[in-house]
Amino acid sequence: MINDSINRFLGVLCYPFTSMEAFREDLINEFIVAVRAGEEKKAKEIRKRLKSELISYIRRNYNIYSYDEIYLYLEKCYLFYGYGDGAEGFDNALQLYQYIMKKMAAALISHRDGRIVFKYWRNKNDEELFGGFANNNKVTLFHSLNCHIPMDVIAIVYMIINHGELDASCLDYFYGNIEVADQQLSKILEKGVAENHLHKGVSRTFPSIWDSLMAPLTIKDSKFFWGRKFVDGTEEQNKRIIFYILGCGIARAYLALEISSLLTKGQRHGPDAYGKEVGELIEKFQEGQPFEKFFRDNYQDKNEKEITTYYTRLWDRLAEVQQKAFSSERFCTSILNENAELHTIDENIFLYYALYMMINEQMTEDMKQCMMQYLRIRNYLFHVSVQQKTIKGLDYFQQEHYSVNSALNHVNIKNFWETAMREQLQNQDLYKVEFRSSIPVAYAKCKMEILDFLKAYQKILKEDYSYYDEEKKEYILYRKIPQVGLVIHFLKKPDESVPEKCFQNGKADCSYFHFGELQKEYKEQIGNLIQLRTEYSELSRYLVGIDAASLENSTPVWVFAPIYEQARDSSIEKIGRRNEYGDYTQSLGFTFHAGEDFRHILSGLRRIDESVEYLKFHAGDRIGHGIALGISAREWKNQNPVIIIPQIEALENYLWAYDTLSKNYSDFQATILAYMEKQIYELSGKIYGTRKECVEMEQEGIALELLISGYHRLFAFHETKYETEYEMVEKEFCSRMCSGKKIHWDPMLLAAARHCKKFVKEMERPIHYEITEQDLLIVEELQKILKKKLGRKGVILEVNPSSNTAIADLDVVEANQLYQMNQINNAQNVIVCVNSDEPAVFNTNVSNELAYIYYGMLEQNISREAALLWIDRLRRNGMDSSFIHHLEPDELLLRKLNELIESM
Numbered sequence: 001m002i003n004d005s006i007n008r009f010l011g012v013l014c015y016p017f018t019s020m021e022a023f024r025e026d027l028i029n030e031f032i033v034a035v036r037a038g039e040e041k042k043a044k045e046i047r048k049r050l051k052s053e054l055i056s057y058i059r060r061n062y063n064i065y066s067y068d069e070i071y072l073y074l075e076k077c078y079l080f081y082g083y084g085d086g087a088e089g090f091d092n093a094l095q096l097y098q099y100i101m102k103k104m105a106a107a108l109i110s111h112r113d114g115r116i117v118f119k120y121w122r123n124k125n126d127e128e129l130f131g132g133f134a135n136n137n138k139v140t141l142f143h144s145l146n147c148h149i150p151m152d153v154i155a156i157v158y159m160i161i162n163h164g165e166l167d168a169s170c171l172d173y174f175y176g177n178i179e180v181a182d183q184q185l186s187k188i189l190e191k192g193v194a195e196n197h198l199h200k201g202v203s204r205t206f207p208s209i210w211d212s213l214m215a216p217l218t219i220k221d222s223k224f225f226w227g228r229k230f231v232d233g234t235e236e237q238n239k240r241i242i243f244y245i246l247g248c249g250i251a252r253a254y255l256a257l258e259i260s261s262l263l264t265k266g267q268r269h270g271p272d273a274y275g276k277e278v279g280e281l282i283e284k285f286q287e288g289q290p291f292e293k294f295f296r297d298n299y300q301d302k303n304e305k306e307i308t309t310y311y312t313r314l315w316d317r318l319a320e321v322q323q324k325a326f327s328s329e330r331f332c333t334s335i336l337n338e339n340a341e342l343h344t345i346d347e348n349i350f351l352y353y354a355l356y357m358m359i360n361e362q363m364t365e366d367m368k369q370c371m372m373q374y375l376r377i378r379n380y381l382f383h384v385s386v387q388q389k390t391i392k393g394l395d396y397f398q399q400e401h402y403s404v405n406s407a408l409n410h411v412n413i414k415n416f417w418e419t420a421m422r423e424q425l426q427n428q429d430l431y432k433v434e435f436r437s438s439i440p441v442a443y444a445k446c447k448m449e450i451l452d453f454l455k456a457y458q459k460i461l462k463e464d465y466s467y468y469d470e471e472k473k474e475y476i477l478y479r480k481i482p483q484v485g486l487v488i489h490f491l492k493k494p495d496e497s498v499p500e501k502c503f504q505n506g507k508a509d510c511s512y513f514h515f516g517e518l519q520k521e522y523k524e525q526i527g528n529l530i531q532l533r534t535e536y537s538e539l540s541r542y543l544v545g546i547d548a549a550s551l552e553n554s555t556p557v558w559v560f561a562p563i564y565e566q567a568r569d570s571s572i573e574k575i576g577r578r579n580e581y582g583d584y585t586q587s588l589g590f591t592f593h594a595g596e597d598f599r600h601i602l603s604g605l606r607r608i609d610e611s612v613e614y615l616k617f618h619a620g621d622r623i624g625h626g627i628a629l630g631i632s633a634r635e636w637k638n639q640n641p642v643i644i645i646p647q648i649e650a651l652e653n654y655l656w657a658y659d660t661l662s663k664n665y666s667d668f669q670a671t672i673l674a675y676m677e678k679q680i681y682e683l684s685g686k687i688y689g690t691r692k693e694c695v696e697m698e699q700e701g702i703a704l705e706l707l708i709s710g711y712h713r714l715f716a717f718h719e720t721k722y723e724t725e726y727e728m729v730e731k732e733f734c735s736r737m738c739s740g741k742k743i744h745w746d747p748m749l750l751a752a753a754r755h756c757k758k759f760v761k762e763m764e765r766p767i768h769y770e771i772t773e774q775d776l777l778i779v780e781e782l783q784k785i786l787k788k789k790l791g792r793k794g795v796i797l798e799v800n801p802s803s804n805t806a807i808a809d810l811d812v813v814e815a816n817q818l819y820q821m822n823q824i825n826n827a828q829n830v831i832v833c834v835n836s837d838e839p840a841v842f843n844t845n846v847s848n849e850l851a852y853i854y855y856g857m858l859e860q861n862i863s864r865e866a867a868l869l870w871i872d873r874l875r876r877n878g879m880d881s882s883f884i885h886h887l888e889p890d891e892l893l894l895r896k897l898n899e900l901i902e903s904m
Contacts, residue, residue: 003805004063006133006144011062012054012073014148016097018379021053024288028078029093036091047079061383076131094368098359103129105158108142108151109178112186116155117179118142120855139855142180143802146843150382152176152207153351153375160356168352171344175426176207180851184868192431194878195424195846197591197624197798197835199489199549200437203420205839206382209408211347212419214249216315216331222308224411231384236300239307243295244377246311250278251285251374252350253318256335258367259353263336268364275317286369381408386843417456423839425460425482429847432882436487436547439525446528450486451904454542457484458897466894477890485544485884487591488529490522490563492548492555500757513755515559522563530572537574537585538900544883545589547624552597557610558714564590564615589883590617591798596625599645601636602653602775604628605782609656612795614715619794622833622881626797627804629786629830630817633779637771648763651683655711657778658704664785675774680704687762688745688753702745710750717751787821790830796881797821797830800837801852802844818853824862824870833878850874 016022027050034043051071058070081089081096090096107125110117120142126134133141145151155178159170181189215221230241258268271279284290299307332350333340342349354371357363363371385408413419424433435453439446462468466475495518497511510516526546533540546567548560573585592611598604605628611617658676684702743749753759790797799818822832834853836846850871857867886893 003140003144004065006137006141007062007148008058008065008069009073009130009133010141010145010148011058012070013077013100014145014379014383015054015057016078016093017149017375018383019057020376020380021057023373023376023380024292026093026288027053028096031079032081032090032093032096050074094365094372097372100129101154101157102161102359105154105161107134108145109155109158111158111162112179112183114173115179116158116174116177117181120180120182136859139180139852139859143805143852147386148383149379150176150206150210150843151178152348153355156348156351156355157359159352160359166353166356168338168342168349171342171348171352173343173426174348175343175345175423176205176348177426177845177848180848181854182851184864185851185854185871188868188872188875189429189847189850191872191875192879193427193429193846193850193875194432194434194833194882194884195430195835196432196434196622196833196878196882197800197837198424198433198435199838200420200435202838203435204423206386206843207345207347208419208423209411210378210381211345212411212413213245213408214252214331214347214350215329216253217246217249217308217311218315219308219312222304222312224413226304226308228408228411230381230408239300239304240295241381243299243307244291245381246307247281247285247291248374248377250281250311250314250318251370253315253331253335254278254282255354255367255370255374256332256350257318257321259357259363260335260337262357262362268367269321274321278314278317281314282370285373286366288373415452415456417453418459421456421460421484422464424845425464427845427847430482430845431480432483432485432879432884434485434487434544434883436489436549438491439488439528441521441524441528443528443531446525447532447904450532450539450543451901453486454897454901454904458894458901461894461897475894477894481890481893483884483886483893485542485882487545487547487589487883488525488543489547489549490525490560492550492552492593493518494551494554501755501760502757503752503755506755514760515555516755518555519559519562522560523566526563526566530567530569533585533588534572536900536903538896539904540586540588541884541886542900543588544586544885545591547591547593549593549624552593552607553599553603556714557592557594557607557614558717560592561614561715561717568616586885589621590615591622591624592617593624594626595623595628596804598628599649600643600653600771601628601631601633601779602657602782603645603649605779605786606653606656609660609786609789610715612790612793617793617795620796620881622796622798623790624798625800625804626821627817629783629790629797630820633776633783637776640771642768642770644766644768646764647683647687647767650767650769651680651687651707652711654679654683655708657782659708659711660782660785661778665781669777672774672777675772676778677704680707686765687759689762702750706745706747707750709747710745713747713751714754717754787830788828791828794831796877797832798835799832799853800835801849802842803837816853816856818874819856819860822874824866831877831881832874833881834874835878846878 016026016028022028027046031043031046031050034040034046051074054074055064055067055070058064064070077100078093078096081099090099103125107123107129108119110119120139122135122138126138130138130141155174155176156171163170179186217225225242225246228238230238230245254271254274257274258270261268271282273279274282281291281294284294299310330340330346330349332338332346332353333342336349336353338349338353354363358368358371420435421433424430437449437453439449461477461481462475465479465481466477468474469476495515497517499505499509499511501514502512504512506512506516510520513519529543529546533543546564548555548563567588568590573587592615594607594611595604598607604626608623608626608629611623654676658673658680661673681701681704684707688702754763797818799816799821801816801818804816818832818834821830823829834846834850836842836844836849839845853874854867854871857870858864862870888896
């Protein structure tokens with residue numbers, strides 16, 4: 001697959017920039033130096049070691065095709081230059097790395113209307129650097145490269161090359177983002193885009209996160225570092241990476257001070273000028289292996305307090321030498337005497353100055369080496385936190401990336417909401433943005449969290465969108481303000497409560513019901529949400545929706561039926577609108593993650609349909625991802641010829657499929673219906689003990705119609721009137737099952753079986769089976785039915801291109817399900833909106849996601865005019881389908897926001 005091929009190539013290209021092996025020992029440099037010295041035997045030994053290390057690195061991170069391919073990429077990208085003469089020859093690897101960075105900048109980056117943009121068109125630098133990936137695959141290559149290294153460094157290299165003189169004003173309004181859209185698409189996006197699928201915990205970008213990590217360390221701020229998971233590994237590995245990151249902070253401060261001295265005094269201090277401890281750390285850091293040994297020998301077994309004390313001592317020593325207090329927020333800006341009014345982050349100021357000095361040969365070799373080591377650790381952290389297309393599925397995503405990114409997003413910041421909002425609003429195209437966040441179960445904490453959100457928004461509007469009028473004693477807006485909202489999401493989790501499930505005991509203790517405790521938690525959360533929206537009607541404009549997210553396979557849709565019903569209870573909302581812009585209670589919007597991560601494509605389709613049918617979905621509500629609707633069933637089977645799933649999941653898939661096909665086609669292929677009947681009979685027999693061989697139970701097969709009714713009854717199980725029905729369940733189910741007597745099954749009893757340890761055990765038993773041709777015919781027909789259903793009902797599909805490519809069975813963005821769900825002039829279209837999902841994990845934003853979809857259209861030979869019209873429709877879909885409905889003028893919105901915060 002093309003994405004795997006590109007990733008392997010980029011893995012080799014980025015290896016000396018991202019690997020900790022290169023940090024410890026730069027074998028590429030040793031090879032070049034040995035070749036230059038004519039030490040052929042030594043060069044041969046180094047080459048052998050380098051190949052072995054590189055293969056190990058690639059195998060850990062990518063789907064490998066052949067060793068030969070990797071060796072040739074290594075030769076093309078690096079070793080070839082060791083033998084070259086003149087322009088193609090380099091005396092050491094640092095020169096070669098600078099050359100590669102400049103080539104990448106020239107090939108990939110340009111600027112337009114003052115913005116840094118992606119150079120999507122073919123240019124002379126493409127062929128040498130990217131070879132066969134440079135032409136039609138350039139967008140895919142750029143998209144993949146954004147998941148290998150942070151592109152802010154490459155963009156700043158471009159600025160340095162093109163700007164000539166040392167002038168950091170080119171950084172104004174650059175925060176690390178590279179605009180992917182071409183000029184025509186950019187004009188479309190400037191009309192305004194909406195972000196409707198953004199998870200709070202990973203809403204920041206890597207440059208901003210790294211900037212927070214590099215702030216001068218104090219004992220007070222150290223609490224933001226410890227107790228968090230920076231990499232997916234052991235406690236010792238996390239301690240080591242924190243030690244390395246803190247080391248980068250000292251190295252960055254040292255380099256900034258040295259650069260400042262070079263620029264003002266014409267000479268540098270050198271490491272020893274900062275004291276013995278600082279000097280030793282810098283020297284070890286530059287060499288790599290000594291720095292690692294220093295950690296192992298002195299701090300591997302030390303506690304957090306001792307490591308913090310060591311680094312704060314180094315920061316204090318730097319402050320003493322400089323004889324001035326450090327600014328914790330804009331350290332490099334102040335040290336380098338740069339304009340504090342520049343709209344950029346402190347890290348960009350540092351990168352600009354350091355890379356300028358490096359590229360223009362105004363740094364000493366040891367400073368260059370220190371800078372390269374700094375970039376390696378920075379890039380390594382990026383590399384392990386941003387997901388590439390290596391392993392599919394939400395489990396991998398949650399464990400390897402979401403948890404790590406969520407920790408990084410919260411490191412060393414005092415006001416998360418303010419930081420997260422500012423991060424998103426740097427996209428000047430963004431008019432509306434919904435943040436998704438879970439809320440505490442305790443009402444007081446829930447209220448405080450929402451108040452923090454509103455205060456952060458208020459602060460940003462006052463500081464960035466208005467000025468204070470002394471005469472009027474109020475803030476006056478001077479530009480259009482973006483609108484924000486909160487979608488409260490419930491996290492899907494497996495039922496890990498201890499008691500064995502039992503319907504009898506569940507009446508008194510919800511933990512005996514399957515997902516009983518989790519359902520109770522959801523009910524308390526939705527209760528808080530309803531109470532807050534009822535107490536403060538204006539708050540309904542900011543608490544705009546609910547969602548259920550996280551591991552799709554963990555929690556069945558039926559668990560959420562009472563939660564969504566509770567949220568859409570018309571009796572709790574006030575009726576009436578006082579005036580065009582006045583007080584009214586805005587109804588909640590509904591969305592639900594479904595069809596994103598599935599063991600069987602039927603499972604994904606079923607969950608989409610269950611959400612629409614049983615969660616009280618109306619026109620304008622949204623399904624998150626819905627990948628199962630648009631991917632090719634046959635391509636999916638090629639990657640999943642044999643699957644393993646729980647028995648109950650397989651049974652429910654066939655029950656739902658049979659029922660849906662029967663309702664839509666009374667004469668659907670009899671052979672397919674017979675096939676499903678056979679599967680249902682076999683599976684239900686294994687679960688409920690009704691197979692003919694279960695003579696000891698004296699059971700008969702359960703009728704197909706009854707099983708289907710029992711499946712539907714699950715979603716109304718919360719409506720059970722225990723006083724009237726409990727006695728019947730106890731008599732006809734619990735007592736008979738325990739004594740081995742025949743059970744007179746009915747829909748209520750089949751629903752109750754979900755809460756009986758005997759049946760739950762059989763339901764959860766995994767089965768392993770092959771996907772058949774009949775299964776594919778079933779899936780293809782159901783995809784058509786569901787597509788028509790969503791299109792007719794007005795349910796919107798939230799598509800997240802980069803996220804879908806990384807998590808699902810999609811090779812490239814061009815394979816996204818959007819192209820099947822929403823097409824040019826198709827009467828059966830589903831309404832689709834495009835979003836970014838997890839900006840920190842996928843290194844993107846909503847404008848760039850729309851651009852990737854746009855280039856995908858062009859790759860499919862759609863004319864540029866048609867593609868622009870199509871994208872404009874998708875852009876409008878996003879704006880129109882947002883749950884944020886503010887209609888009042890901006891001045892009134894700000895005044896009412898102030899009043900709301902006062903009242904809370």
